[in-house]
Amino acid sequence: MANAARRKGGVRRHKGLIAIGTFAVLLILVIILWQWDWFIPLVDRQASAAIGRKVTIEHLHVRLGRVTRIIADDVKVAGTDQFPKSLATAQHLTVNVELLPLIRHRQIVLPLIDLDHPTIDAEAAHDGTNNWTTSDNSNSKADKPSSSPPLLGILRIEDGHVHVVDAKLKANFNIQVATTETPDPDIRPIPVDQGHIVANATGTYAGQPITGRFVGGAILSLRDKTRPYPIDLRVANGPTHVSLVGTIEQPLTFGGAKVKLLFAGPDMSLLYPLTGVPIPQTPAYKVAGNLDYSRERIAFREFTGQVGSSDLNGTITVVPAKIPTIDANLNSHNVDLEDLGGFIGADPGHGAKTPASTPKTPDAHPASTGDVLPNTPINMPKVRAANIHLVYKGDHIKNRSIPLDNIVARLNIENGVIDLKQLDFKVGTGTIFSSATLDPVGSSLKTRAHVDFHRIDLSRLLQATHTFHGQGIIGGRADITTRGSSFADMLGNGDGGISLVMSGGGDISALLPDIAGLEFGNALLSALGMPNRAQVQCFVMDMPLKNGILSTNSFLLQTTEARSIGRGTVDFKNQTLDYSLTTRSSHFSVGSLPGPINITGKLGKPAIRPGAEVVARAGAAAGLGVVLAPLALLPTIQFGVGETGACQSALEDMKTHPASPPMRNSATPPTRTKHRSH
Template sequence: MASHRARRVILWTALPVLALVLLVAFWSWAWFIPLIERQASAALGRPVTIGELDVDFGGVTRISLGDVRVANPEGYSEEPPLAAIPRLSVDVSVWDFIRTRRLIIPEITLDRPAVNLIARAEGDNNYTFGGGKTETPAEPQQDAEPFLEIGALRVREGQVQARLAPLRADMRLLVNTREAEGQSPSLHVAADGTYAAQPIRGTLEGGAVLSLRDPNNPWPVKLDLANGPTRVAAEGTVRDPLRFAGADIRLDFSGPDARLLTPLTGVPIPQTPAYRLRGQLDYADGAVRFTNLRGELGRSDIAGDIAVTPRQPRPVVNAALRSRRVDLGDLAGFIGQAPEGRPESRGSRNRVLPDTPVDLPRLQAADIHLIYDAAQIRGQAMPLDDMHAKLDIVDGAIALHPLRFGVGRGRIEGEFDFAPAKEGGLSAKGQVNFQRVDLSRLMGVTPLGEGQGAIGGSARIETRGRSLAEMLGRGDGALTLGMAGGNLSALLVDISGLQLGNAILSALGLPTRTKVQCFVADMALQRGVVRSKTLLIDTDSSIISGRGDIDLRNERLDYALRTESKHFTVGSLPTDILIGGTFSNPNVRPEMLELGARGGAAIGLGIIALPLAILPTIQLGVGEDNRCEELVRRAR
């Protein structure tokens, strides 16, 4: 009986020992590979395979994986996969997990990882997990202590190949960590290829990857990038970059056209002349801010602040910009015209009015709120003094409330609304008010002489089209201007009536001015054609009237001015002055039939008797004319 009990004890003792010995003798961590593959595949939503698994137990346990491959989603080729890592080592602090229930990974090492990123024009990609569509990440919990803490990350001979059709990019990134003696490994990335269909080359030097999750240890970064002719340099620090808790970076942009920055910034920018912008980049309150901006844009200076808040479906851009001195030619891109000096600035068909189609997808790429002030407008042929504009673009609809220019003691102020039209392009409504606009400023930039007075009036337009030229060429509206009192250069008045003797005296400075009783212009815009309803200038000696059309669609002029003397005049050949041709090549000439008849009569009479030659040049005068006065009274 005792021997039977002893055998049972020996048997129940020996079997576990034997099992343990056999387990140790034949143990393989490869038994756990299928379990890990299933868990990883379920988490990533695509097949994950592992070739080898090894675990080295200790207070800090090292888990080593070999031949790790993360497959592409369905619809993409199997080779190359999204990621292939010949060797991946992860150190896990077991004791810290037991004490704090937090997963602390002191070190991750990747040997020769190869990542293949693909984004197709249809909008899908192989690197967004959970269906391949880009989703907005949830806001991180800033105050919650993270469950996962990563220390040092080492990457040896890493390579990323990115083919991103929406960005017109095909580039390769070489990723390595570098270690200086006594320091943690720092990140180094070199880029080469194309981005936005432009060659791209650049380097990124980061700080120690050990500090990526340390909010109290800002992560240094230095970037040098060339994308085509655009140069970008950045140097500074990023706080807690994995959660992007803040930044303090000096940024420097330069290039021949700020429009080329649109793919890099995600913010739609119109065409500009050569520029250089410098400022401070930071992050606060959920917005990326470009503050203390200063620089040059063509012949203009620019300063201010820009903030970009990432939101769905569009980012929001808030900007407050200002210039001490601005050349409006540098801002021509904002109305669809190339900046002054560019070979394409006259338009594709040698047009004067900008005919570049409005890029609606670009307008709908972001919601923009911009305030711009220019203290001085420069340019010899520019009658404007200063400028203020408030621009809002929301879902492609544009509100320009107001656009204001100072002209001497007066101003020109307009409000415009644009919205996407069903048939394409934009529908537009606009109203402009002229408030005591200084005539001397307007006349001073023309070859027509000088003048003084204050012009008031208004204009309105309603139209649709794909470009500014098309909108003006299809518009309906009106223009009304008036001036009571003032004076004009007598040379302008005399030449308009071909009063040759007075014109010569005026050119010599005698007399220099003629008084203006009143000026009234009443124009109607009908389907792109400006039709003159009334144009009268009542001076102390003459009545100037105008009639005709200005075709904005075809950019042609068909207008006539006529001056009739109020009083008895000798040495005048009264005839129409015809203004014709195109906007780009106008011509001004007298009406030849009437001028020829009067000139011929003068010559014929001169042959008979020289004193009779002056008869065709005599105007008896129309006397005082109260048409202009009546129109002004009615307008008031």
């Protein structure tokens, strides 16, 4: 029995030794033959599922320890069927992982991420499809327990390269990326001020050459909430230059910024590809200010600058979205209206001159057409690209050829519809109030506009002629509903009208040739038999506009020398005149024949001649009374000039004696002294 027991024990020991030996051999074989590449399929599947794009690696190396190092060789992120080229590659990707925080707190700590020769090839087509948008195959965040974001340490990039091609943006540029002076990850504590990111870009963007340089702080500094992250970005896109220098507080959570933004160039409209903010053409500009963000709002605060010869300052706030919302509160102490020419279709900095300041050269209006209305399409920005709320105030208008003193504008753009709530100009003691709604339809604008002229000081207006003559007050209103792509189109298709009244003095020789821009002004005065220095006592005009044709309800011009009554039409479609003026002089003059003077032809080069019916219509009272309903205009006069005065006397005299010369003292302005005090 004892021998049998000993034999059984020996067998068990023998079997145990065999098992141990077998395990030891197997362990040695595993150690000798172990390949981390066996885990490549698992890693590929997990990475591909995470980003929704096929990921492959050639080799996998792991060095276990308290800080485990994982190295993946020849990493590739596949492209798409439309863009078959690989989206990203790296010769080597090295990641250090601290195990204790992962085991104890499920906190991922990556002391080192090392990318050797990484490349990214980003491509986008005209329709907006691209190769970098990936599917999100992860479960809803609501179904997953919350976890802390990874804590990043040193980022080391060696010879990185990014190539971007975007057909829609007309972009094709390269970015070289690297880190400088990266510290040893085994040194503790790791220096947070080493390992800056440097990126240099060259190529084209928006069809213009682009160069850029970015210098950012070390990635490790992102973990220090008390240490702002420094950035220095400088970009030149064609002639446009932008710099962004300062620090970002808590950039991972968008805690704030202290950044100085400066941009300069020959035209603000060129900023659209860089900012997404639509701006009409402007002259050369340079603007600098403080850029900040908080609560999902980007603010460009307390900026100052120069646009053409106008200064500009204020604050712009942007709420980023697919269609961003922009709030702008802007002010200019001194503004030249020519700098705003791009907003009305003129060349910025070379805007439409007033007739008094435009040199009367043969090229001013083509002799072949005689057209004077600008037919250049209004330069509309991409108004549907953003919703904009703008308030603009210009304290002082500096242009000696424009008789305006200041400007106030309030503008809203919502879903592409432009609502100009207020556009007011101060003219001496008076104001021009205007508002408009513009709805872009195709390439044209569906427009409704209204203008009120309230107590406009004639003496201030005449300063534009640089020949100061006379006193007086101008008032009235104008309305238009139309559709078109230029001012010529709009007037040619418009409905509405204009009513104006002027009460008080004024030199008719200055008013007609200079204010109205009538090159034939002096010839017209001669045809009417008026002396060059006749003083205007009253001017009344009431002309409706229908389908581009301006007709006459009332037209009265009374001076110290004569009374003129007008009738006829102005065709804005063809830019032609078909008008007649009949004058009754206070005294006999060879030129003051008792019949109409006809003005016909193109607006730019009309013909002036006596009517064939001069003799037949001499003294025809009925012909004058038909075109004038004087007392109906008294409310307009009252609103526009604040009193009836000289015009009321002139209208009553006209109603009583329609065919006779004006009474020499019937229209003497009783309030001239009062006007002069203004």
